[in-house]
Structures are given as C-alpha cells and as structure tokens.
Amino acid sequence: MIHQYKLNGYNIxxxxxxxxxxxxxxxxxxxxxxxxxxMDDAAVKAELxxxxxxxxxxxxxxxxxxxxxxxxxxxxxxxxxxxAFDFKKRSTVVKALCLHVAHTCNLxxxxxxxxxxxxxxxxGLMSFDTGKRALDFLVENSxxxxxxxxxxxxxxxxxxxxxxxxxxxxxxxxxxxxGKNFRFTLTTNGIGITDEVIEWANRECYNVxxxxxxxKETNDRFRKDIGGTGSYDRIVPKFKxxxxxxxxxxxxxxxTFTHYNPDFTKDLFHMADELGFDQLSMEPVVAxxxxxxxxxxxxxxxxxxxxxxxAKDMIRREKEGKPITFYHYMLDLAGGPCIYKRISGCGSGxxxxxxxxxxxxxxxxxFVGDERWKLGDVWNGVTNTALRDEFKLCNVYAKPECxxxxxKLYCSGGCAANAMHASGDIHGVYKEGCEVFKKRIECAxxxxxxxxxx
Amino acid sequence: HIQTLETRDMVKSLENGGCxxxxxxxxxxxxxxxxxxxxxxxxxxx
Numbered sequence: 001m002i003h004q005y006k007l008n009g010y011n012i013x014x015x016x017x018x019x020x021x022x023x024x025x026x027x028x029x030x031x032x033x034x035x036x037x038x039m040d041d042a043a044v045k046a047e048l049x050x051x052x053x054x055x056x057x058x059x060x061x062x063x064x065x066x067x068x069x070x071x072x073x074x075x076x077x078x079x080x081x082x083x084a085f086d087f088k089k090r091s092t093v094v095k096a097l098c099l100h101v102a103h104t105c106n107l108x109x110x111x112x113x114x115x116x117x118x119x120x121x122x123x124g125l126m127s128f129d130t131g132k133r134a135l136d137f138l139v140e141n142s143x144x145x146x147x148x149x150x151x152x153x154x155x156x157x158x159x160x161x162x163x164x165x166x167x168x169x170x171x172x173x174x175x176x177x178x179g180k181n182f183r184f185t186l187t188t189n190g191i192g193i194t195d196e197v198i199e200w201a202n203r204e205c206y207n208v209x210x211x212x213x214x215x216k217e218t219n220d221r222f223r224k225d226i227g228g229t230g231s232y233d234r235i236v237p238k239f240k241x242x243x244x245x246x247x248x249x250x251x252x253x254x255x256t257f258t259h260y261n262p263d264f265t266k267d268l269f270h271m272a273d274e275l276g277f278d279q280l281s282m283e284p285v286v287a288x289x290x291x292x293x294x295x296x297x298x299x300x301x302x303x304x305x306x307x308x309x310x311a312k313d314m315i316r317r318e319k320e321g322k323p324i325t326f327y328h329y330m331l332d333l334a335g336g337p338c339i340y341k342r343i344s345g346c347g348s349g350x351x352x353x354x355x356x357x358x359x360x361x362x363x364x365x366x367f368v369g370d371e372r373w374k375l376g377d378v379w380n381g382v383t384n385t386a387l388r389d390e391f392k393l394c395n396v397y398a399k400p401e402c403x404x405x406x407x408k409l410y411c412s413g414g415c416a417a418n419a420m421h422a423s424g425d426i427h428g429v430y431k432e433g434c435e436v437f438k439k440r441i442e443c444a445x446x447x448x449x450x451x452x453x454x
Numbered sequence: 455h456i457q458t459l460e461t462r463d464m465v466k467s468l469e470n471g472g473c474x475x476x477x478x479x480x481x482x483x484x485x486x487x488x489x490x491x492x493x494x495x496x497x498x499x500x
C-alpha cells in the first residue's frame with residue numbers, strides 16, 4: 001500500500017508497510033500512481049512520453065521504481081498481519097502510571113474532560129499510602145523493564161504537592177535496589193507554581209506539561225477560576241519563570257483549541273513570539289459532538305489548513321535559526337518506533353494505567369470516572385482481566401475501519417478513549433481525529449523532506 | 455527522479471524490536487492523543 005500527496009512544492013510517496021518515504025519529481029509521481037493502478041511498464045512509458053517526458057527519463061524512472069520495489073521499499077506487502085502476533089498471549093508489563101493525586105482543581109475550565117477535575121465523582125486527594133502502594137504495584141508488575149514513568153495528574157496535582165514530593169522521595173529510595181529508573185512528569189495549570197515547586201520539578205521531573213491555550217482572550221474564554229476570572233495574567237509570569245529556570249530540560253506548553261479558535265496557529269505563534277516559549281503542543285478539544293465547544297466538520301477543514309500554515313512557518317523559523325518544536329511534528333524517521341509498538345499502540349489498559357486518589361485502576365486517565373472501565377485497584381492488582389485482555393487485543397489490526405488506511409502504522413489505530421467517546425466502542429475510530437492525524441503526518445513528513453534539502 | 459529519506463526498516467524491526475523500553479507515548483505531551491509516531495527508540499537498528 002502506498003500514499004501519495006503533494007504539499008508545499010514536494011511530491012511525497014509513503015510506502016506504508018516498509019515505512020519508506022520517497023520525494024519524487026512530477027513524472028515519477030505520475031508513474032508510481034500508474035504502476036499502483038496496475039498498469040504495465042510499456043503502458044506507463046507511453047503515458048509519460050505523451051506528457052512530454054523523454055523516453056530515456058521514462059525508462060530511468062521505471063528502472064528506479066523496479067529497483068525500489070525489489071528492495072522492499074515501494075509497493076511492499078503487509079507481512080505483519082500474516083505474522084498474526086498473538087496479542088492475547090503477548091506478555092505485557094506495566095510501565096507507566098498516571099497518578100491522579102488530586103480530584104479537585106483551583107480552576108473551573110468549562111471544557112474540562114475531567115469535569116473540573118472531579119471526573120464526574122467525588123472530590124478527593126490521594127494519600128501518601130495509596131500513592132506509595134501505586135508505585136509498589138508499578139515496580140512489582142514491571143518485569144525486567146527498567147524505565148518506569150509516572151505522571152502527576154489531576155485535577156490539579158499541585159493541590160497535593162507534598163504527596164508528590166513524598167512519592168518521588170520514596171521512589172528514589174527504592175529505585176537502585178529494585179533496578180529501576182523512575183521518570184516523573186507533572187501536568188499543571190500553573191496556578192500553584194511557587195519557587196519551591198520550580199526547584200523540585202527542575203530537579204525531579206524530566207518533563208513538565210504546562211497548560212496554556214495561547215492568547216489571553218483564548219485562554220481566558222475557558223480557563224477561569226471559580227469566580228469566573230481568567231487565569232492568563234496569573235499563570236503566564238509563573239510559566240515564564242518556570243521555563244527560564246528549567247535550563248533546557250523538557251517542557252511543553254500545552255494548549256487546547258475548540259470551535260471558538262480553530263485558527264489555533266495564532267495562539268501558538270503568540271506563545272512563541274510574544275511569550276518566548278519554544279516547545280509547544282496544541283490539541284483539539286475532547287468533547288461530545290453536541291457540546292458547543294466541539295469542533296464541527298467545517299472547523300476540521302480550517303484546522304487542517306492551520307497545520308499546513310504551521311509546518312511552513314516552522315520551516316521558515318528553522319532557516320532563520322529560531323526553531324520551535326511542535327509535539328506532533330517531531331518524527332524521528334530513522335530512530336522511531338518498531339513495528340510491535342506501531343501495531344500495539346499506546347498500551348492503555350495493559351502497559352499504562354491511571355490510578356484514582358482512592359487507588360482504583362483504569363485503562364487511562366480518560367476512562368476514569370466511569371465504573372464500567374475499572375480494571376482493579378493497586379492493592380489487588382488487575383482483577384478485571386477480561387477488560388485488560390480486551391485492551392490487549394485492541395490493536396490496529398483489530399479495527400476494521402483502519403485496514404485500508406495508509407496512516408495506520410503511524411497512529412497505531414488511534415486513541416482508544418477517543419474511539420470510545422466517538423463510537424461507543426474502543427475498537428471504533430474517531431473519524432475527525434483521523435482526518436486531523438493524517439494531515440499532521442503529511443505535514444511532518446513534508447518537513448522532513450525540507451529538512452533534507454530535497 | 456526519486457529520492458528516499460532515511461527511515462527505520464520496519465521489516466528488520468520485526469526481528470529486532472519489541473524491547474518495550476520506549477516511553478509511554480500518551481505521557482509525552484498532550485494526554486489526549488497517542489502520538490506513537492512521535493516516539494523515539496533507543497535501540498533502533500543503526
């Protein structure tokens with residue numbers, strides 16, 4: 001299977017199953033399309049000559065195509081489905097936890113998928129004992145895996161900062177003995193950032209995710225406190241100080257765009273140009289289609305155009321020596337994920353789980369609050385093994401709608417939670433999400449072509 | 455006529471991949487989409 005597209009002056013051909021990416025001239029682009037449609041070499045050559053391609057060039061192109069096909073880099077077949085990985089028997093270990101240390105929040109954002117931090121349930125803070133047990137559960141169930149990831153999440157995790165500190169101290173006290181390396185991350189709305197938080201996070205967290213939606217009017221439309229006051233003026237100075245003192249360690253300014261700002265590059269460029277942040281991530285809102293904030297089909301078209309604007313602008317910035325990073329455009333083509341990862345996806349429900357303040361386990365943070373998706377708890381482990389197996393089997397080959405999609409080994413079948421919210425089934429797909437994803441990959445690959453000066 | 459970007463050989467990774475040490479992608483930045491494509495592998499075949 002191949003995918004061909006033109007973007008920003010580049011003709012790009014993606015060979016789906018080998019992972020190869022080719023940048024081609026116009027004649028080759030047409031020739032590859034004709035070969036893909038089943039035409040033989042003589043017919044392709046005749047068509048090319050009709051389009052004023054010289055006989056010699058036509059022969060060279062056909063020779064190049066044949067060489068690539070023989071090398072398995074063009075028109076490659078799907079050998080992975082035939083391998084029929086037995087995913088149910090596949091041994092999996094737990095390697096990451098999303099620790100919901102606080103089911104409460106000091107903001108009251110209208111669009112919050114977590115229902116203002118309470119996940120449609122009771123407010124609560126995780127105790128140290130529950131968190132400690134969660135870390136022990138992670139170590140006990142991580143097999144030989146060395147790197148273990150823990151994200152402090154909520155709600156707003158800084159409302160339970162002391163427990164975060166104590167849990168990191170506990171993890172550091174056992175990691176040598178257990179042969180593990182804990183990698184902590186923090187996701188925060190910024191309200192609770194203090195010097196003490198900055199000093200701790202810069203020492204202990206290899207990445208921090210800082211929530212800011214962009215321009216003041218965009219951010220303050222939804223990111224308000226209980227009294228209805230926007231957060232921008234309070235959080236921006238704190239974020240600037242945080243990032244300045246981060247000293248090159250990982251961070252992401254993480255924004256959400258909605259029906260009210262599908263032209264989200266204006267917000268991204270505000271964060272880059274007026275606030276000085278250079279590691280950026282903007283994500284479409286997670287909302288029911290009936291929600292006023294949800295992106296409409298018309299918005300999706302605007303969003304796709306925005307991704308192209310962003311890609312072209314990032315190429316310009318790179319040339320000018322002032323690059324910015326956009327999470328979804330960070331592709332490492334030579335050092336990216338192996339085929340096992342590409343087929344099995346994010347690991348929700350098997351390798352990755354969320355822990356509520358009361359120690360309950362869910363497949364990921366987006367399933368928390370709906371008892372149907374409870375896997376077990378940190379004391380008794382995964383007791384709903386049928387549900388875990390359902391997630392284990394939920395890979396890209398288990399999704400009928402993904403079979404003919406060129407992007408399936410880039411998205412791995414997409415996000416199970418998004419699929420569930422959109423279709424009611426984790427084996428479904430979130431069609432609008434697919435459209436957005438494919439556009440992002442097309443842009444990211446085009447940027448790779450530009451980077452290679454082709 | 456045709457230039458090929460350097461990419462990881464998926465077929466080779468069938469033999470050499472699967473160590474599981476890569477980062478859990480959803481933790482990386484956005485928490486709302488899986489971002490598998492944005493992963494890096496410390497053990498990719500060089």
